[in-house]
Amino acid sequence: MNRFSYRNPLAWVAFVIAILTGCNTPKNVTYFQDADTAAPLSVATPLEIKIYPEDKLSIVVHSKDPQLAALFNLPIIARRVGYSSQTSLAQSQEMSIYTVDGEGMIDFPVLGKLKVAGLNRRQISDMIKDELMSRHLVKDPTVTVEFDNLYVSVLGEVNNPGRYNLNRDRVTLLDALGMAGDLTILGRRDNVVVIRNVGGTTATYRVDLTKASELYASPAYNIQQNDVIYVEPNDNRVRQSTVNGNNLRSTSFWISLASLLTSVGVLITNIK
Template identity: 40%
Template sequence: MGLVVMLSLLSSCASRKDLVYFQADSTALNTAYELNAPKLQPGDILTISITADDIRATEPFNQINAYQTGTAQNVNPFIPTYSIDNDGFVDFPKIGKIKLTGLTRTQAVNKIRDEVSKYIVNPGVNMTIRNFKVTVLGEVVRPGTYTIDNDRITLLEALGLAGDLTINGVRSNVLVIREQNGKKDEFRVDLTKREALNSPVYYLSQNDVIYVEPNGARIQSSKYTQNTSIFVSIASLIITIVAVVVR
């Protein structure tokens, strides 16, 4: 049993280069959010509301909940919600279908503002992605799916939400799976190097999946399951019997 414990401890040893994030090197950091901002996709659920100095002028553009009238509407106003269809369009009041897929949130806001400006002077457009979520799996403290309040989240922030990598997580080969234009792409990120901050998936998109693979020690330790417990129990019994016979 002592030998098993010793081998387990030796196999779990990890060097500094395996554990430390963003080790110093000469890599220049040039990540720009504007170039890597997530793009709107079919299935995204958006809240869009129009504002202006003349509130009455915005009424045709803001959906009203039929059950929300009178003072209740003033206390808790209804926020219009739209879903991007499979062809990339939302059906917006008065304007009709607007194609938003492939645009960043900022670009989509500007496009809607241009359309609404044909009817309202200096309109404001507020938009959020209601179903922006990322999934973190593997060797992290709290694996799961996390809903994000806005569309700006980094790979590091997502790992932070999941409680960071465990000591058994491979930091040099983090996998990010992203669906783009109907197909899934894989990106590998080495968090031990500063160049990770320049990765095209440093800023995450909605529905990204992050997977942290286990290291050798974790894989090895998984072999010591119930069978190991049985082996240890049998070994202990044999030792006890030998001790009694010798005595």
């Protein structure tokens, strides 16, 4: 094996590039590195998404008697929810939109004010169904409750940063990162930040994705609406940026690097 030569310009080129770019190791990029341990991993209690003031809900009442059911629905709109891969035609869903007020209430037709804050979708559906039946208003109600504006924001070193709608009762941190296309190779796996509004105050959680035991036990494992997930850049990404805004992709950076290497080559030549 050839040793590093201080008189070899190519060796200096390789040395400088290695210092500037660095490299990722499996230890830095591999998830769940402790998942194969003998001890079973504890998982945070699964949490269903609950409703809070200013959330929006779609609540639709169905019955064998459509005219009777119509008395308990706001004007129904058709909302596009996706596209068929075969027909490319937009699919639609019937929705009656309610906005939860500051006291956690919605104003439901005929039934009046109903408190929904702190309840999940199933609990809201059961409550309305019980009210309709106990008051002898509808004998066979079917109540469909859907989220309308619940979302999570995923920022930083992910492939597709942005805001993503929540349409399931349970969403994990891994689900949210998957929506955003997973972390880039330049994202830190060991320090993913989740920012959450808890009772009017901001709580910050830090999660190490390389440790399954820490991930599954974290309060941030179960995502809630309005959470902000931030993936920090790793050292390689930080190293790519300089104080004057140059980075490894900029023309000025490579011109500067070429000038430096030329100077080094001339210096080495003069030493010979």
